[in-house]
Amino acid sequence: MEHVEIARAESERGELVLRERRPGSDDAGAPTALELRANGVFVMDTREVATEQALATAALAVVDDPRAVAVGGLGLGFTMHQVLADSRVETCAVVEVEQALVDWMRDGTIAHGPALLADARVSVVVADIAVAVAEARPASYDLLLLDVDNGPGYLVHDANAVLYEAPFLRSVRAMLRPGGAVAVWSAAEAPDLERSLASVFTTTRSERHDVRLQERDEHYWLYVGVV
Structure with a gap:
């Protein structure tokens, strides 16, 4: 597999790299994929999007009327894309800390980006999610999907x-309407997160989800807090 760098940016958080994985002679027939890395750590790619889709689908099922949805983390846009596939969603605010990533989505460096961001329901805020949540109007959202990591362990x-942790989760609760929820996707069980949610939200639950990644069966967990 050949790796070709498409774009690179530096910020106070370090290095962000977008690269393309192209099949070589030994893996002919494999699809070309975009890959996003932060400080050398794999974040996501366009080949395996099952977890992003599963997060959005499972989170949207938690709320009866998810008209106003916020997504923490833009990534390559697949969580947002799945949110927008739900006709109940009227607005989707995406909070992304890396300006370069937003620019790559807007200018077509990430080829599918302009079409996703053209949806009139989408607004993108370049900010730290903790700051954006703290500054959000009280009771202004029905659902927050937290997709900045693969959970607290990753x-x-x-x-x-x-x-x-509880202080941030209290800010999340304040921005949610009655019946609203926060959903956190985790690649491993996270009992500390479960306890933090229980200390803040009226109702909490965890769900194990089976996903298929790179021809392997994996288990992810969804942690939910409901106002």
Whole structure:
């Protein structure tokens, strides 16, 4: 497999790299895929999007009327895309800390980006999710999907640890309408997160989801807090 760098950017959080994986002579027939890495750590690619789709689908099922949805983390846009596939969604605000990633989606460096961002329901805010949540109007959203990491055990940046603790979750609760929910996708069981959610939200639950990744059966967990 050949790796070709498409774009690179630096921020105070470090290096963000977009590269293309192209099949070589030994893997002819394999699809070309875009891959996103932060400080050398794999974040996601366009080949395996099952977890992003599953997060959105499972989270949307939690709320009866998810008219206003917020997504923490843009990634390559697949969580947002699945949210927009639900006709109940009237607005989808995506909070992304990396300006370069938003630019790559807007200018077509990520080829499918312009079409996704052209949806009139989408707004993109370039900010730290903790700051954006703290500044959100009270009771203004029905659902927040937290998709900045693969859960508290797989942080893209160490500073993201605060997103799974009670003080941030209290800010999340304040931005949600009655019956609203926060949904966190995790690649491993996260009992500390479950306890933090239970200390803040009226109702909480965890669900195991089986997903297929690279021809392997994997288990992910969805942690939910409902106002």
